[in-house]
Amino acid sequence: MIIYIKNHEFHYETENLARVFFPNEKIEVTNTVPDELISPYIYTAFDNGENTAITTEIRIGDYQDSRKAEFRTDSSDLELELALLIYDMLVKYTGVTPPWGVLTGVRPIKLFRRLLQDTSLEEAADYFKKRLMVSEEKTNLAIETEKHEQAIIALSQDKSYSLYISVPFCPSRCSYCSFVSASVERAKHLIEPYTELLCRELEETAEYAKKLGLRLESVYMGGGTPTTLSAEQMQRVLTAVNNNFDLSECREFTIEAGRPDTITEEKLNVIKACGVDRISINPQTLNDDVLRIIGRRHTAQDTIDTFLLARRCGFTHINMDLIAGLPSETAESFIDTLDRITQLDPESITIHTLAMKRSSTLTQDGKTLNKEEAEAVAQMLSYANKKLHACGYIPYYLYRQSRMTGNMENTGWSKPGREGIYNVFVMDETHTVLACGAGAVTKLKENKNNTLERIFNFKYPYEYIDRFNEITERKKRIGTFYAEHY
Ligand code: SF4
Structure with a gap:
């Protein structure tokens, strides 16, 4: 599909909105408008006179429709007016009414x-x-x-910050995953040098926090699957955190223990002894057929056994992630999963919607989204909404991604008082996040002028190892940013 743009700059919004209705289409956006437009297309044009006349037109096969309306040229809402005209045409053509309307943003x-x-x-x-x-x-x-x-946002103070630690290794790659996560088979030899440098980066980063008098609110170790590290390697990383950061005011310390096939009693004991008070064990589904299809090398029973083991090890805050819309999952099997998960009574449950990321194996293998799947996901999320409310959970954070099945959302649910506060801080961009490890992005935040600046670490573990000194250099910006803004 081609999107023709004439006399306006709302490329991004127009493309994103079109993608909501045509998630599988290759979409090209151009400012070059030939005399003869090539179908299928969406044509959008601004004509500025005393007012702005907006024209939109679609042609798909024999189907043709158009809208035209005039608005005050100085209106701050011209982008929205354009979106509404396109939306109206596409709802009529597709028969699909997106639940988030014209909203395409993440937050x-x-x-x-x-x-x-x-x-x-x-x-x-x-x-x-x-x-x-x-x-x-x-x-x-x-x-x-x-x-x-x-x-939760109200808990954050001036000079509050959170710490993110990235461990970008996984036992195998899930078919829907788009993260830069290296499977252990291919990257085993990198894990030890990575662990060493990660500890060094933690030490260096803690120095900035100390010198600047920052106040640590939450720590999140994610990835990847951090529990891919051995118990001894976990111990070293967590000791580096404990020895270097001031955790006296820290409200939450989470480790994503995502894959049950990486969790052992020894690792859980290490994690617990090092002060981690929240872990995430992620079943994604309790349907064994679906688990096999998405490339997870564990069964539903493994997840349940690991959950019970974590309880026996003393974890009183366990989050569990589910994904609505996995390949071959039906509304019934999702409902069965959710019912069984709520019986385990974790403190929080995050319901994701499958997003068809371009670099995932699923997308590369040609999987596309269809209307029936979108309807099934709508049923799954509606059920989750009712069931989780009935079981005493509240929604405490929510975000969206592009290419989500049915244009839905990811929602974190928790028992009151058991929210994952790091998730909220990050999604709201409430305060600075100092981030360590491959693929980690430090976000420096100053609230008075709403300034946000990013420092990127190298994405891949081998780059992180080979070019570690460059990361040290880049991170000097932490000090100068605070000197400039505080
Ligand atoms: S466990 Fe998570 S990060 Fe690892 S491959 Fe699966 S989806 Fe990706």
């Missing part, structure tokens, strides 16, 4: 919070429903999530 809750700064709750909800075309169900979810997020 709808942050947008909702911004609206609340200037309007009442009722007006903000109305704006979501009537102007942005967000469904009643998703608007209610946004209202509830925002309330819980806000309580």
